[in-house]
Amino acid sequence: MMNWSDSLSRRLAERRGTSLWRSRQIHQCSNGRFLYASDGQQYLNFSSNDYLGLSQHPEIIAAWQQGAEQYGVGSGGSGHVTGYTSAHHTLEQQLAEWLGYSRALLFISGYSANQGVITALMEKEDRIIADRLSHASLMEAAIHSPAQLRRFLHNNPDSLKQYLEKSCTGKTLVVTEGVFSMDGDCAPLGEIARQAQSANCWLMVDDAHGIGIYGDEGRGSCWSQNVKPEILIVTFGKAFGLSGAAVLCDATSAEYFLQYSRHLIYSTSMPPAQAVALSAAMRQIREGDELRQRLQNNIRYFRREAQNLSFVLTDSETAIQPVIIGSNERCITLSERLKQQNLWVKAILPPTVAPDSARLRITLTANHTQRDIDVLLEALRGSDS
Numbered sequence: 001m002m003n004w005s006d007s008l009s010r011r012l013a014e015r016r017g018t019s020l021w022r023s024r025q026i027h028q029c030s031n032g033r034f035l036y037a038s039d040g041q042q043y044l045n046f047s048s049n050d051y052l053g054l055s056q057h058p059e060i061i062a063a064w065q066q067g068a069e070q071y072g073v074g075s076g077g078s079g080h081v082t083g084y085t086s087a088h089h090t091l092e093q094q095l096a097e098w099l100g101y102s103r104a105l106l107f108i109s110g111y112s113a114n115q116g117v118i119t120a121l122m123e124k125e126d127r128i129i130a131d132r133l134s135h136a137s138l139m140e141a142a143i144h145s146p147a148q149l150r151r152f153l154h155n156n157p158d159s160l161k162q163y164l165e166k167s168c169t170g171k172t173l174v175v176t177e178g179v180f181s182m183d184g185d186c187a188p189l190g191e192i193a194r195q196a197q198s199a200n201c202w203l204m205v206d207d208a209h210g211i212g213i214y215g216d217e218g219r220g221s222c223w224s225q226n227v228k229p230e231i232l233i234v235t236f237g238k239a240f241g242l243s244g245a246a247v248l249c250d251a252t253s254a255e256y257f258l259q260y261s262r263h264l265i266y267s268t269s270m271p272p273a274q275a276v277a278l279s280a281a282m283r284q285i286r287e288g289d290e291l292r293q294r295l296q297n298n299i300r301y302f303r304r305e306a307q308n309l310s311f312v313l314t315d316s317e318t319a320i321q322p323v324i325i326g327s328n329e330r331c332i333t334l335s336e337r338l339k340q341q342n343l344w345v346k347a348i349l350p351p352t353v354a355p356d357s358a359r360l361r362i363t364l365t366a367n368h369t370q371r372d373i374d375v376l377l378e379a380l381r382g383s384d385s
């Protein structure tokens, strides 16, 4: 019989020394703009999803503290047992009202929300048709569900249409994202929604990177493209500056998830203090036009000034500005060179992205200054040798 330790060691040995080896570094803290390593070294941070810099906002921190005073630090159980407080209920109602849905249900993370929704919805004869660059949490849920999975060409409604024209005995769920996490491009949601609707299918949009950034009061990609998917996923680890997620849906679907989503039933709910802080973050986001403007100015500035770099920029006009390098080794070397100049830009490698498309995933935030961006561009120019 195979020994567990031998088996794990063999698999680690296969990966160690390759560019696929992943490791974590200890940081003291980071705030959209700076990251402080464990030795106190300060880096300009171009890898954070804290797009509006809310993770350090004093009113949100105060709300969390006040929530902890009122409710303690943990929820004590799943929402079906002890973990559904007035703080959770209020946040759900605020989210539903803000985004124009009957109901919102909180999950502890975006990963959990995507798993909890897809695995609860899909049955054996059903079909998922997902954009082929959808996030791992969507793809993994689809793969593990009993439904058939088909992947349409990235952001290509014609490819979606071709799949929709093929018959299916069960129900079909079309899945895409508002803003793609590794490429930063936006989905043509209007056309995708029209295709889904005309084929009588449901649309699920994960707007992890669009919520808080696009649309009136930061209502996200769907709102800004005048689309209302049957299932909308919003996450709180990016523009909200915290963590957690919610699914927005109609009353019947919400009741269904409460009965069938194992992630809701068998997992401790988020701390009530976090729900209080999320309500405060939502207020900041709704009133955050100035922050959104600062972010958009930074994106425009970066793209204009980056035009004469010898690197390949993508068409992204969002806070995610990947610089495609191709080779894993070269991408790691570039990331290391930037680090030596106190710039934090993580290399993103396959299998997170397609083979031969390793990239520096640069993210911009409202907290960056134009001088910060100049420093990054200068370093990128100097690194390309």
Ligand SMILES: Cc1ncc(COP(=O)(O)O)c(C=O)c1O
Binding pocket: 108, 109, 110, 111, 112, 114, 135, 137, 177, 181, 206, 208, 209, 235, 236, 237, 243, 244, 245
């Ligand atoms: C598009 C997308 N969906 C879901 C997630 C997972 O969200 P969370 O970090 O809250 O688990 C991510 C995380 O980066 C993401 O980019």
